[in-house]
Amino acid sequence: MAASGNTSDVFAPWNDASATPLIRFEGVTKRYGDFTAIDNLTLDIYEREFYALLGPSGCGKTTLLRLLAGFEEATEGRILIGGKDISKVPPNQRPVNMMFQSYALFPHMSVAKNIGFGLKQEGRSKDEIAQRVAEMLTLVQLQEFAKRKPHQLSGGQRQRVALARSLAKNPKLLLLDEPLGALDKKLRERTQFELMNLQEKLGVTFMIVTHDQEEAMTVASRIAIMDKGIVAQVDTPAMIYEAPKNRYVSDFIGDVNFIEGTVTAQQDHEITLQSAAGQDFILHSDKPLAISSTAWLAIRPEKIAVSKEPPEDRRNKLQGIVDDIAYSGSISTYHVRLSNGDLIKAQMTNQRRLSNRAITWEDNVWLSWTDTAAIALTE
Amino acid sequence: MTINWRRFLLIGIPMIWLLVFFLMPFFIVLKISLSDMATAMPPYTPNYTPEAGIQGMVNLWQAFDLENFIWLLEDNIYWLSYLSSLQIALVSTLFTLLLGYPIAYALARSPEKWRGLLVLMIILPFWTSFLIRVYSWIGILKTEGFLNHFLLWLGVIDTPLAMINTNFAVYIGIVYSYLPFMVLPLYAALEKMDDSLIEAALDLGTTRLGAFWQVTFPLSLPGIVAGCFLVFIPAMGEFVIPDLLGGSETLMIGKTLWGEFFSNRDWPVASAVAIVLLMLLVIPILLFQRQQEKAQEAAS
Ligand SMILES: Nc1ncnc2c1ncn2[C@@H]1O[C@H](COP(=O)(O)OP(=O)(O)O)[C@@H](O)[C@H]1O
Ligand SMILES: [Mg+2]
Numbered sequence: 144m145a146a147s148g149n150t151s152d153v154f155a156p157w158n159d160a161s162a163t164p165l166i167r168f169e170g171v172t173k174r175y176g177d178f179t180a181i182d183n184l185t186l187d188i189y190e191r192e193f194y195a196l197l198g199p200s201g202c203g204k205t206t207l208l209r210l211l212a213g214f215e216e217a218t219e220g221r222i223l224i225g226g227k228d229i230s231k232v233p234p235n236q237r238p239v240n241m242m243f244q245s246y247a248l249f250p251h252m253s254v255a256k257n258i259g260f261g262l263k264q265e266g267r268s269k270d271e272i273a274q275r276v277a278e279m280l281t282l283v284q285l286q287e288f289a290k291r292k293p294h295q296l297s298g299g300q301r302q303r304v305a306l307a308r309s310l311a312k313n314p315k316l317l318l319l320d321e322p323l324g325a326l327d328k329k330l331r332e333r334t335q336f337e338l339m340n341l342q343e344k345l346g347v348t349f350m351i352v353t354h355d356q357e358e359a360m361t362v363a364s365r366i367a368i369m370d371k372g373i374v375a376q377v378d379t380p381a382m383i384y385e386a387p388k389n390r391y392v393s394d395f396i397g398d399v400n401f402i403e404g405t406v407t408a409q410q411d412h413e414i415t416l417q418s419a420a421g422q423d424f425i426l427h428s429d430k431p432l433a434i435s436s437t438a439w440l441a442i443r444p445e446k447i448a449v450s451k452e453p454p455e456d457r458r459n460k461l462q463g464i465v466d467d468i469a470y471s472g473s474i475s476t477y478h479v480r481l482s483n484g485d486l487i488k489a490q491m492t493n494q495r496r497l498s499n500r501a502i503t504w505e506d507n508v509w510l511s512w513t514d515t516a517a518i519a520l521t522e
Numbered sequence: 523m524t525i526n527w528r529r530f531l532l533i534g535i536p537m538i539w540l541l542v543f544f545l546m547p548f549f550i551v552l553k554i555s556l557s558d559m560a561t562a563m564p565p566y567t568p569n570y571t572p573e574a575g576i577q578g579m580v581n582l583w584q585a586f587d588l589e590n591f592i593w594l595l596e597d598n599i600y601w602l603s604y605l606s607s608l609q610i611a612l613v614s615t616l617f618t619l620l621l622g623y624p625i626a627y628a629l630a631r632s633p634e635k636w637r638g639l640l641v642l643m644i645i646l647p648f649w650t651s652f653l654i655r656v657y658s659w660i661g662i663l664k665t666e667g668f669l670n671h672f673l674l675w676l677g678v679i680d681t682p683l684a685m686i687n688t689n690f691a692v693y694i695g696i697v698y699s700y701l702p703f704m705v706l707p708l709y710a711a712l713e714k715m716d717d718s719l720i721e722a723a724l725d726l727g728t729t730r731l732g733a734f735w736q737v738t739f740p741l742s743l744p745g746i747v748a749g750c751f752l753v754f755i756p757a758m759g760e761f762v763i764p765d766l767l768g769g770s771e772t773l774m775i776g777k778t779l780w781g782e783f784f785s786n787r788d789w790p791v792a793s794a795v796a797i798v799l800l801m802l803l804v805i806p807i808l809l810f811q812r813q814q815e816k817a818q819e820a821a822s
Contacts (some may be wrong), residue, residue, distance in 0.1 A: 247722035249722070264732065492709055
């Protein structure tokens with residue numbers, strides 16, 4: 144994975160200063176009583192984006208969508224769609240449609256009636272509605288199910304009806320609240336790709352809420368990582384993974400090891416960090432760090448090599464004892480205990496069969512990584 | 523073959539219950555309705571005594587006739603009473619629905635911590651005797667009652683209204699007495715409805731009113747049907763309310779039946795009236811059951 148750059152053939156309107164966002168949150172705060180669910184939030188979403196809101200349960204993702212859909216009113220700040228303040232526009236007049244976490248299909252209506260509901264409200268003719276409904280049914284491959292009631296469908300089919308219903312009016316923005324949360328893992332992965340294809344084909348801006356980081360990484364053009372009502376970082380999946388802004392973000396996306404230390408030297412982008420145990424580590428930082436300030440070395444498990452012999456060619460190394468090995472088919476994760484009691488996770492691909500594995504429990508091993516594998520975080 | 527005792531008890535006890543407390547009384551009433559009036563004790567003939575044996579049964583059977591049912595057709599009072607009961611029951615059911623729906627809706631949308639208390643308040647009147655509650659309406663509705671005093675004090679009227687002993691008072695009595703039977707099934711239907719359905723309807727471009735008619739209302743139909751039957755069926759046979767609150771022109775089959783039974787001591791005709799009423803009610807009850815079954819199928 145490469146960090147996306149500024150090249151013109153890559154879809155990255157957020158890097159284009161002249162682009163106007165489709166959606167803009169300007170200092171939006173939402174309070175329930177004295178509980179702040181969204182705290183002074185500012186963000187831009189561009190047309191055709193597949194924007195993911197990612198965060199733990201209760202961090203305010205659904206609230207953010209409901210503010211956009213018009214079911215909640217912001218306590219402070221403004222929300223703009225296409226440059227217009229929509230704070231006073233009721234939900235039924237917003238160019239936004241929502242796919243609900245519970246799907247919210249009308250149980251007394253057939254699949255076709257559900258999908259055509261929004262069109263009927265617009266006062267379209269019967270023929271027009273029938274044609275559009277047929278189109279949407281084809282899109283989600285449910286042609287044979289038009290006459291069924293929601294309770295006669297499987298979870299995955301219901302999910303597709305909900306999707307078709309929310310897309311039928313061809314909204315400018317589609318809000319999806321954990322759309323795949325109720326599906327099993329296989330179906331979920333397949334649906335992720337279907338969603339991506341659909342979004343590309345229709346050119347509708349998607350805003351998806353999820354608490355599954357893999358899902359966000361797979362589908363999104365950009366991810367906003369949320370933490371208790373604030374946005375911790377907005378970036379492309381690659382940048383979120385490779386260049387997290389702080390420990391919260393790096394910990395939330397994938398696995399990571401932290402080593403706390405003091406900056407003792409900086410030369411260009413190369414930093415020397417001294418751990419509490421007095422060991423020096425070399426790492427990479429895009430921004431300058433003050434000498435003798437506290438910082439954290441962050442390293443992903445897959446960037447650490449495990450070996451029985453001390454690696455000669457690497458400056459970053461640690462010695463420890465294998466505490467546990469988590470075997471998961473193609474890779475194994477080694478939990479290595481250092482002499483100070485800390486655990487470090489390292490991942491290696493299983494190039495050999497299990498029985499021939501060179502490293503096993505209680506082995507004394509060396510962990511090592513290159514000078515540019517780790518990054519420095521200051522918060 | 524072994525007898526499955528558990529199964530026998532499970533099915534047998536309710537069957538015996540129905541037999542003893544429903545079917546046997548029904549057949550006794552049916553038998554009386556086929557008999558003739560007599561100035562005797564009991565006030566009808568023929569009677570069967572075990573000593574008469576088989577021949578007695580044959581005599582009994584031969585003495586049965588449909589005279590009383592034919593009589594019900596000949597005298598206007600009966601079918602006028604049935605019709606009037608039907609009208610009063612239908613109109614009161616409609617008003618109970620119109621009054622009960624907003625109450626049930628408000629209950630279902632009230633904050634969760636209040637709901638239990640509010641539902642309790644709906645059923646609280648049941649702790650007081652039905653008779654006393656209907657009686658107290660006399661105090662409210664009579665010429666020098668609370669309501670007239672209040673209206674006079676407000677200056678809305680300058681002579682007291684004649685409300686007691688009219689059909690109006692009967693409607694008030696029925697709507698008041700049966701309101702909980704309407705509110706509770708409606709509340710049950712509305713309460714289990716997912717709020718996000720309304721939000722989805724709004725999201726798809728309908729107004730609040732549109733969402734109500736297209737989503738809330740159709741989804742509450744099972745509750746409406748249940749509530750209407752629970753009010754209509756007892757209202758149809760109501761006796762206490764028309765007797766206490768209604769006037770001489772208030773015709774209801776319950777009152778007519780009571781008159782036949784206690785004033786005329788014509789048990790056979792009174793029984794025939796009861797049998798016809800039962801038959802008239804069985805039809806809506808069967809309809810109701812079919813509807814409930816359908817609702818259950820749809821829910822599963
Ligand atoms: N109507 C409400 N009243 C009070 N608190 C609410 C309400 N809706 C949401 N919250 C609170 O706001 C926070 C964010 O909720 P939500 O946006 O649903 O989180 P998420 O979707 O990220 O799990 C939660 O702590 C929740 O309890
Ligand atoms: Mg949520």
